[in-house]
Amino acid sequence: MPGSLTDRLASLRGWRADGAACLAGALSALALPPIHVVPVLLATVPTLLCLIRGARGPLVAARRGWWFGFGLYLIGLYWITEAILFEAARFWWLVPIAVPGLAAVLAAFIVVPAALARYARPGWPAAVVLAGGWVLADLARQFVATGFPWNPLGSVWELPGYPGDVMIQAASLVGVHGLTLATILLAAAPLYGWIGRAGALLALLLWCGFGVARLQQPLPKAPDLTVMLIQGDVPQGQKWDSALMVSIFRRYLDLTHQAVARADGHPVVVVWPETASPAQLQTDDRARQLISEAADGAPVLAGSVRFDQDDRPRNSLFAIGAGGVIEGIYDKWHLVPFGEYQPDWLPIGIQVVPGGGFARGPGPRTLHIPGLPPVGVLICYEAIFPSQVIDPADRPDWMVNVTNDAWFGNSTGPRQHLAAARLRAVEEGLPLLRAANTGISAAFDSRGHELARLGMQQMGILPVRLPGALPPPLYARAGLWLPFGAGILAVIAGFLAGKTRRHIKSGSIRRK
Template sequence: MAPDSPLLKNRWLANITLLAAGALQTLTFSPYEWWWLGPISIALILACTVSLPSEKLFRAGWLAGLGLFGSGASWVYISISHYGNTSVPLSILLTAVFVAGLSLFHGLAFWGWGKLAKDSKLRRLLLFPAIWILGDWLRGWLLTGFPWLYLGTAQVDGPLAGWAPLLGVHGVTLWVIALGMALYASAGLLRLKRPGPAAAALTAGLLPWLLGPALNSVAWTQLSAAPISVATMQGNVPQLIKWDPNHLKQQIVTYLGLTNQDWQQDLILWPETAIPLTQDQAGAIFEHIETNLGPNSTLITGIPWYGFSDRIEDFTFHNSIMALGNGEGMYHKQKLVPFGEYVPLQQWLRGLIGFFDLPMSEFSRGPAHQSPLIANNLRIMPYICYEVAYPDFVAINARTTDLLVTISNDGWFGDSIGPLQHLQIARMRALETGRYMVRGTNNGLTAIIDQKGQIATSIPQFTEATLRGEAYTARGNTPYMETGSWPVLTFAAILIVFVREREIPKTNQGPA
């Protein structure tokens, strides 16, 4: 086994390295896209933790998480401070609590790592990918989840992209971790002057990276021979006036004006809550749209919905998206953003500070297993904002559909890196499903993404503009759409079962 890392000789240096290693992962994502830093980050984390006493692993994991989320997710400060009517000191405190809370997932994963592997360096190394993958999955599921900043997402632009339609983002993350482990192991073996085993370890870690480009050339789905014409409108409505009744007419006029030359397009897309009225108040707007639409044209728009829900047996609001013209269907958002679209424990938090009373923060979750929207006989699966971050949710709901659509209002996060990360996540979902995705946003980035996760065309952020382009529909499902993340999660569970340190109960060997 490799000797202890020199980093462990200085506790403060090890702690700083853990923070820096977490922050390096942020640089793998948009807008930086230095995907090659992922394995280096993992190797540094291992160098600081493989030989660490078990009781110190929780803190080590928490520090690595703090580096990641402190650098990669602290953009929530903008929505808390600028749009939540919250003072700067309190906004900083709430952002710090958010980041520290997310980092607990890493801390708990590393704590479990120590419990399962005990002090065996070999077991720790072998169990590390299982611990990381299951920790990511838990973070994306518990308490509605925060499925953001998965290492595999950055590989939409890297050599591992070809694995995404087979294994999904968690499987791609697994290969990133495998190379990080190989880097750590080979460095240790070289210190022991064992170049042969070091080369073998590095070669094994690099193998999935070498196979990835070949896999990326495989067509898992069959695209249509002819494309459909698409136009999506980016109104760039300032967030501060979004729900102001005095600016309602201005917003509708903006979107109608942006659509004036595109009523004949096959698919027209307006972003999340482009119509800031509930569907029962927007009858006149619907009539105007229906009158102008071409006979084969469908307009899909985000709009709040209000009415009686049989599922919850009460009147409620939904964040929704609907099809008009030569199409039909209404979809209610299922994955709601905590505090932005609903307030947990609202009986205690409502009214406490401005952030807990954001506009339209009383939405209810939509029912599961909703039908796709129909547009000129095409089955279109919509995802509203945050929903596109959930890999299995997107893959399962995309089965047997022709095209994916996602709408968002990333104005909550200003000119931070958050909206750029959001676009990259949407690109990974298109790659995993082998489908074109049309993305419509209020202020960017509005784009058409092809079946390989690459941007076919887009328009800049913070501009009032119309994006025109083409999208191909798809038939068939990728392997990942059929299985979801279960193969990777099952592999992680099996690894834990067979590699973990097991205590053999002592038996009385004396005479009967």
């Protein structure tokens, strides 16, 4: 960035500085899936760093970081309003405040990184501190209040097609949090000197080279299995209509019968989306029998609600075998706050989720189903949690993600959700197959390459030959400790760089 422009940004005060930070954050959302205007970060991240440099102290820098985060999350999460509109009769009052309120909370995670960067020397040291602090904040965002790690900046590289395949391969080493750190450092390059810019360009070329080389390596032999992903395309407004439940169930049975007929006798497994079955599969023997008959005895993985021994509902996936036998059950454990459960920290007397909502499952689990390779299950929201999607002590051969994105309409929400699932495939080195109620259903191999998809608001069957699994990549073995360590080291390195520079200058003055 030209010196005059950086100086003007740094000189802004009061609401002008806050407004510039908010606008920069909002523009940064254009880099996120599915828009992917990644070059915009070359303007917005330097703008944030200039505003931090011009702040009169760390508290002012923190406020400007908050405004940047508010703009970023306000635009990036606008689609949440779509879900509220389905319950507008009960929650109409939430429509104008839900997304701004959530954006305000998430923006608080940018406060500390911005304040820390104010203490660092301007230029690349401040960028390194900001990047490291941002990664640590995103890790906190994954756990605080059960977590909401939606739209990490590292997801901007989940571009369509081959360019995206190349850029996301580095997630196998450092995960999406590591990509976030690299993204901020690269985006801040306009503030570096020519040596720093050359280094950033070299790093980007090495990143691309690693991606190209990894994609050229052959995948392991695939098992002889075809996965039939069923997309029923049931609008959210009809999903729990008691008058339509029989017709919805029949729709899934018909699609299952057609899918198995296509297999022509080859091994097959059928996957229904999240809560696709309106029947209670836990207790409805007849419903399970009808599913087995429609599948001609082939295994079916079907989403359904069940009730535990305490009569609490659970969002589950059932493995239905020949004769309607239940071969396995997986219970969702990462529940959506205010959607599937009521957080304990809400004041007593405020009832948002009737009865407290769903009960949590025990955590990631591998299902061992006769005739199938071991499978790790992710139900909807669980796909956005890096390094928390499989049981590392019982590593599966593939992952299946069932979801109901009908809540989000035809917005950016389902597409951002799909991008997160693609990154999980790269991080774990496992193929991921996704069945979504209204779309997007898709299949990714163990390097995140898209094999097939069925678009939004279509009813149909997506047959996919199950790809082979890779050995656990570095990130799958190290987990979140790797980006945590990288974030800590980046903050320390940024501060030490400033001290080293000051010591060198002090020595030069004394010699003179």
